[in-house]
Amino acid sequence: MTPRLASVLFAFLRRDAFLYASYKFSFVLDLASVLLSTATFFFVARLVDPAALPAMAAYGGRYFAFVLIGIAFSACQGVCLHSLAQSVRREQLFGTLESVLTAPASLPLVILASSQWNLLYAALQVGFHLGIGILVFGLSLPPVDIVAAALMLILTAAAFLGIGMISAAFILRFKRGDPAAWLIAAASDLLAGVYFPVSILPKPLQALADLVPMTHALEGLRLVLLRSASLSEVLPHALALAAFPVVLLPLGILGLRTAFDRARADGSLGHY
Amino acid sequence: MGLLTAHAGGRPPLLLAESVSKTYRGSAGAVQALDAVSLALEAGSVLGLVGPNGSGKTTLLKVLAGLVTPDSGRVAFDGASLAGGPGDLAAETGFSPGEERSFYGPLSLIENLRFFGRLRGLGERALAERLEGLEPHLGLKGFEDLPYQQASSGVKARLSLARALLHRPRLLLLDEPTRSLDVEAGAMVRAMLRREYLGAPERVLVWSTHRLEEAWETSTEIAVLDRGTLAGLGSPEELLRRTGAANPAEACSALRREASGRPGAPA
Numbered sequence: 001m002t003p004r005l006a007s008v009l010f011a012f013l014r015r016d017a018f019l020y021a022s023y024k025f026s027f028v029l030d031l032a033s034v035l036l037s038t039a040t041f042f043f044v045a046r047l048v049d050p051a052a053l054p055a056m057a058a059y060g061g062r063y064f065a066f067v068l069i070g071i072a073f074s075a076c077q078g079v080c081l082h083s084l085a086q087s088v089r090r091e092q093l094f095g096t097l098e099s100v101l102t103a104p105a106s107l108p109l110v111i112l113a114s115s116q117w118n119l120l121y122a123a124l125q126v127g128f129h130l131g132i133g134i135l136v137f138g139l140s141l142p143p144v145d146i147v148a149a150a151l152m153l154i155l156t157a158a159a160f161l162g163i164g165m166i167s168a169a170f171i172l173r174f175k176r177g178d179p180a181a182w183l184i185a186a187a188s189d190l191l192a193g194v195y196f197p198v199s200i201l202p203k204p205l206q207a208l209a210d211l212v213p214m215t216h217a218l219e220g221l222r223l224v225l226l227r228s229a230s231l232s233e234v235l236p237h238a239l240a241l242a243a244f245p246v247v248l249l250p251l252g253i254l255g256l257r258t259a260f261d262r263a264r265a266d267g268s269l270g271h272y
Numbered sequence: 273m274g275l276l277t278a279h280a281g282g283r284p285p286l287l288l289a290e291s292v293s294k295t296y297r298g299s300a301g302a303v304q305a306l307d308a309v310s311l312a313l314e315a316g317s318v319l320g321l322v323g324p325n326g327s328g329k330t331t332l333l334k335v336l337a338g339l340v341t342p343d344s345g346r347v348a349f350d351g352a353s354l355a356g357g358p359g360d361l362a363a364e365t366g367f368s369p370g371e372e373r374s375f376y377g378p379l380s381l382i383e384n385l386r387f388f389g390r391l392r393g394l395g396e397r398a399l400a401e402r403l404e405g406l407e408p409h410l411g412l413k414g415f416e417d418l419p420y421q422q423a424s425s426g427v428k429a430r431l432s433l434a435r436a437l438l439h440r441p442r443l444l445l446l447d448e449p450t451r452s453l454d455v456e457a458g459a460m461v462r463a464m465l466r467r468e469y470l471g472a473p474e475r476v477l478v479w480s481t482h483r484l485e486e487a488w489e490t491s492t493e494i495a496v497l498d499r500g501t502l503a504g505l506g507s508p509e510e511l512l513r514r515t516g517a518a519n520p521a522e523a524c525s526a527l528r529r530e531a532s533g534r535p536g537a538p539a
Contacts, residue, residue, distance in 0.1 A: 014390075018383055098334075099374045099375075104362035107359070
C-alpha cells in the first residue's frame with residue numbers, strides 16, 4: 001500500500017469514526033438490536049426438535065447455532081450491500097460529493113474508502129451476535145480453522161462489494177432506489193438458508209439458491225464455524241463464491257464510471 | 273499576463289476553454305447554461321466572472337473543475353484535457369463551490385480540514401503549517417473546534433476558501449468566495465488572492481462575484497456573462513474604455529445590451 005493510498009484510506013476511516021461518534025446512541029441501539037434478535041431466535045430454537053430435522057445434522061444439529069450464524073451474516077450482508085450506496089447518498093446529502101471528487105483519488109477508491117467504517121462495523125456486528133450468543137445464551141463453538149474462515153470472509157465481502165458498487169452506481173445516477181441490493185437481500189432471506197437449510201427447499205428453488213452469493217457464503221461459514229471444516233473441505237463453496245466477485249466487481253466499477261459520467265453530463269453530481 | 277485568444281502567438285495559454293456549450297435538460301425543458309464560451313488565460317491571470325443570476329458563472333466554473341461535462345467544446349489546463357473528469361487534474365485544482373453545504377455538518381472545522389487535507393496528501397504538520405500561513409487572511413483561529421453546522425456563514429465561506437487553498441493549487445476556481453464576508457474580511461481575502469495568484473508563474477485564478485467593484489479591483493481580466501453567452505471579455509480598464517462607461521455596473525449593462533442585440537442572441 002502506497003503512503004498516498006494509506007493517507008486516503010485513513011482520512012475516510014477517521015472521518016467516519018468521528019461522524020459515527022457524533023450520534024451518541026448509535027452504538028447502544030445497535031447492541032440492543034443484536035441482543036433482542038439473538039434472544040428471539042434463542043427462544044424460537046427451543047421449539048425446534050433437532051431429531052425431527054435430518055437436514056440440520058450437516059450443521060451439528062443445533063438450530064440456535066445454525067440460525068445465529070444465519071442472522072449474523074445476513075445483517076453483515078445487509079451492511080455490505082447497502083454501505084457503498086449509503087456512502088454515496090450521505091455525500092450527496094452533506095453536499096460534499098463534488099468536493100470529495102475534486103480530490104486526486106479515483107471514484108472506486110473514494111467509494112470503497114467511504115465504506116471502510118461500515119464494513120468494519122459489519123464485522124463487529126458479526127462479533128456482537130456470536131459474542132452475545134456465547135456469553136449470554138451459552139452457545140459453544142468448536143475450534144475454527146482460521147485460514148478457512150478468513151478465506152470465506154474475504155470472498156463473501158468481495159462478492160457483496162461487487163453488488164454494493166452496482167447499488168452505489170444506481171444512487172449516484174438516480175439518487176434513490178437501490179434495486180440490485182434489494183433483490184439480493186430479498187432473495188437471500190428466502191433462498192440462501194439464513195433461517196433454515198437450503199436442502200428443505202423444493203428443487204427448483206435450490207437451483208435458484210445457487211445463484212445467490214449468500215448461499216455459498218453461509219454454507220462455507222457454517223461448516224467452518226460449526227463443524228471445524230478445513231480449507232480443503234470448504235474449497236467447493238469458496239470456488240463457487242469466488243465466481244461472484246470475478247463478474248460483479250468489474251461490473252460494479254463499470255457501473256460507477258458510467259453513472260459518474262452521466263451525472264457529469266447532466267450536471268447532477270451535486271444534486272440531492 | 274492577460275487574456276489571449278486561442279490562436280495568439282507567444283506563450284501558450286495556461287487555461288483554455290474553447291467554444292464551451294452546455295444545456296441542462298430536465299422535465300421542465302432545456303436551459304442553455306453556456307453558449308460557445310471561449311477563454312484563454314496566461315499564467316498569473318486573475319479572471320473575474322460577473323453576470324446576473326443564471327448567467328452561467330457557476331456552470332463555467334464547474335466545467336473548468338471537470339465536474340460538469342460540456343456538450344461541446346474543449347477545456348484544457350497546461351495542455352492537459354479535462355475531458356475525463358476532475359480526477360485528471362485534481363492535484364492541480366482547488367475549487368470552492370458557491371453553496372455552504374459542502375462540508376460535514378457534525379464535524380468540527382479542523383476535522384473537516386484534516387479530512388480534505390489528507391485526501392490531498394497533507395499530513396498533520398503540513399496542514400498546520402499551511403493553516404498558519406493562511407490565518408492572517410482567513411482568521412479561522414478560535415473556531416477550529418466548532419462543529420461546521422454551528423458556524424456562521426462568514427466562517428463557512430472562509431473555511432471553504434481554506435480548503436481550496438490548502439494544497440496551493442495552480443488552478444484556483446472560486447464561486448462567489450466573498451458573498452458572505454463582511455467588507456473588511458472580503459478585502460483581506462481579495463488581497464491574499466491577488467498576492468498568491470496575480471502574476472504568479474504557472475498559476476491562474478478564476479472567481480465569480482456579484483460585487484462588480486470588487487471584480488474590477490481584484491481581477492486582471494473580466495468576463496461578463498449573460499444568459500450563457502460571453503457578453504464582454506477584457507481587462508477592467510479596457511471594458512470601461514470600450515463601453516464609455518463611468519463605472520463597472522454601467523459597463524456590464526452596456527455589454528449585456530450590446531450582446532442581446534447581436535444576431536442569434538437569446539431572447
